[in-house]
Amino acid sequence: MPDSGVYIAPAQMYQELRSLSDGLTRVETKLDGIGQGLTELGKDVADHETRIRALEKARWPLPSLAAVVSVGALGLTLWQAAGR
Template sequence: MTPADPGVYISPAQTHAEVRRVADGQIRMEGKLDEIVRDLRDSRDHLADHESRLRRLEANRWPLPTIGAIAGVGGAVAAVVALLQH
């Protein structure tokens, strides 16, 4: 015959200590999550700023090739005129 299993006894103090440990861990996680959310908001603001800067650069870039093409055509016309005058 085997003796009855006495089981495991967890005192109320041990239970309370474990609950406090878990609660403290949760508080730390909430703080870290708040920090992550702040960082994400900052990243979103930076991304929007970079996007607007890129859009402005792209909008201001178009005159350069046009000016180059006009200068090229003007040079070609000047060369033709110079050839015809000789």
């Protein structure tokens, strides 16, 4: 009884191997692009974080300054009212 397996010609096998290799190359290229994009995105996030922290630090004196001005105005009003 002869072997009833499937015969694939070497040229056909080579063609499939080349096709798989080309597909793998395309996937690697896309992954490299995604990795580079993620690196740039990480830098943008770090930059935004730094800028937000700077804005938060610069904002804290405003409520304190408003409270000091309010207390000063109240004190001045009471002083003027007591002086009359």
